[in-house]
Amino acid sequence: MTTTAPDVRKTPGKKRGGKVIGSTGLYIATGVAALLFLVPFYLIVRNALMTDPEITGENWKWFPTDIQWGNFAEPFNDETVDFGRALWNSWVVAILHTTGILLICSLAGYGLARIPYKHANKIFYMVLVTLMIPTAVTFVPSFVLVSSLGWVDTYRGLIIPALFSGFTCFLFRQYFLGFPKELEEAARVDGLSYWGAYWRVVVPNSLNFFAAMATITFISGWNSFLWPLVIGQDPSSWTIQVALSSYMTNQTVNYHLIFAATAISILPLLLVFLFLQRWLVQGIAQTGIKG
Numbered sequence: 001m002t003t004t005a006p007d008v009r010k011t012p013g014k015k016r017g018g019k020v021i022g023s024t025g026l027y028i029a030t031g032v033a034a035l036l037f038l039v040p041f042y043l044i045v046r047n048a049l050m051t052d053p054e055i056t057g058e059n060w061k062w063f064p065t066d067i068q069w070g071n072f073a074e075p076f077n078d079e080t081v082d083f084g085r086a087l088w089n090s091w092v093v094a095i096l097h098t099t100g101i102l103l104i105c106s107l108a109g110y111g112l113a114r115i116p117y118k119h120a121n122k123i124f125y126m127v128l129v130t131l132m133i134p135t136a137v138t139f140v141p142s143f144v145l146v147s148s149l150g151w152v153d154t155y156r157g158l159i160i161p162a163l164f165s166g167f168t169c170f171l172f173r174q175y176f177l178g179f180p181k182e183l184e185e186a187a188r189v190d191g192l193s194y195w196g197a198y199w200r201v202v203v204p205n206s207l208n209f210f211a212a213m214a215t216i217t218f219i220s221g222w223n224s225f226l227w228p229l230v231i232g233q234d235p236s237s238w239t240i241q242v243a244l245s246s247y248m249t250n251q252t253v254n255y256h257l258i259f260a261a262t263a264i265s266i267l268p269l270l271l272v273f274l275f276l277q278r279w280l281v282q283g284i285a286q287t288g289i290k291g
Helices: 012-048 052-056 083-114 120-131 135-148 155-162 166-177 181-189 194-202 204-223 226-231 240-245 255-285
Strands: none
Touching: 012 255, 052 255, 083 120, 083 155, 083 166, 083 194, 083 204, 083 240, 083 255, 120 166, 135 155, 135 226, 155 226, 166 204, 181 194, 194 204, 204 240, 204 255, 226 240, 240 255
């Protein structure tokens, strides 16, 4: 006597139902995550439009009773902190920092990935070793060097010491290792040097990755606090992060002023992200050029 096993094969309807349930769960999880990420932005805008008694009151309010649009003008009218100057300093530092990092680290990564040299691997390992050195170890020697050069309270002191990143160099090297060699070989046949192949072939076909690195580097430069705090000793050389910290002292905490200034300070980051969003997503997902 023999028995037949029941047919447990899934029907197309069940497969489609499983996909729908999976997609719905994914959308719900993504929505919840998006809401969690938006909570800090909501709190910043909410508090920036309120008065101090409303912010610190016992009764929670989702929205201000009377919107205080004048709070956004208050940081620029504050005589103790030159907020406009701090914004300008942050723009200069972040833009030059991003430009220098992209140029230097991309050239270093391209050289390590493409230019044949018997010590290339040794140099690459030395770059990786710098990632293992804590920032606190190099902070004091860097300050002593910058101070001896007379770069305190200058853009040079704020920008030049941070113009190389071992991690960014590593990312560029790994990206260029996956770049199609056929394109570079064609450029070499046409008589281009390594620099010509890099500038006229590699860079135009790697804009997505460059945009991703530019966004990350710009945000890092804009949010930098400790080094600008030490180098920018004069208020005229403060960056936006140092200026924000000055609103909180041992004696007073001006809540609405802090949140209004914070809301203004994150606008450039939002603009950069929105402008480079498409290239940022493609650059992170892309590890090379297909074809």
